[in-house]
Amino acid sequence: MYNEIASNKRKSVFLMMFFIAFIILIGYIFDLAYGNKNGISGIFIAVIFSLGMTTISYFQGDKIALSTTGAKLVEHDDNKYYYHLVENLCITNGMPMPKLYIIEDQAINAFATGRKPELASIAVTRGALEKLTNEEMEGVLAHELSHIKNYDIRFMMLVAVLVGAIAIMSDIFLRSGFWGGRGKNDREGSSNQLAAIFMVIGIIIAILSPLIAELIKLAVSRQREYLADASGALLTRYPEGLANALQKISEENRPLQKASSATAHLFIASPFSGKKLSAMFSTHPPVEERIKRLRSMGR
16 A cells, blocks of 8 residues: 555656646747747746636635535534544544535535645535445545545646646637737748747647646546545555445446536546546546455455
């Protein structure tokens, strides 16, 4: 389990570094496409734009996610079973108690959000509370608490914002560059051909970059799910509980009523029907592989 955690941390850091480098490259290419020979202003704009979006999401992302899914805050007396399960796991793990929410949906699912453990929230569906056994529910909650303790909730929120920033940058470039032309470079014979080449490259990158960024986000999300599975199993010392819960989710294959691609990566399992998504474009690794890894940990 410790090897699994260390491996996924290394892979996630590498993917995040690649993501940042990709944003800088986009800004540089876009700047050259507009005729700026040093490409510095494009990088500056890309970084400032990303920081602005990240700041907004950092302070409001959890509220947006909870509101989008229709999650309702619950206190101790509203659902003592749910509250005590989380409380016991938090004591065991030495963590502060997160706010608890319930999503009125019969699908089995859950997610965690927030920018740090002291301000974290966990939301579970009504279906999870009613259909999972005590050990299975513990496994699911331990998985979500692991996301909180590992700071996955902050990490994935930032990745999602960077994906959105790349998409917006690409859209701005296509609208202003493709329709607006290249300005004075068209009147400079010596640099006209080079500017045209960079413009073509910029257009290609603008078209492909949102797709590439989305694939990077999905790869990061899948690595974090493996890490949370391993960390959750370490917390409960019973990997079979989470494995059985994932098995039930897979067999039921029931999508959430308020499923959104913007928050899909937060859930313990895809909130969409698994049969409708290819593995490449799924926010989660194959359930079969997750179950296999969990059960191998219990041997």
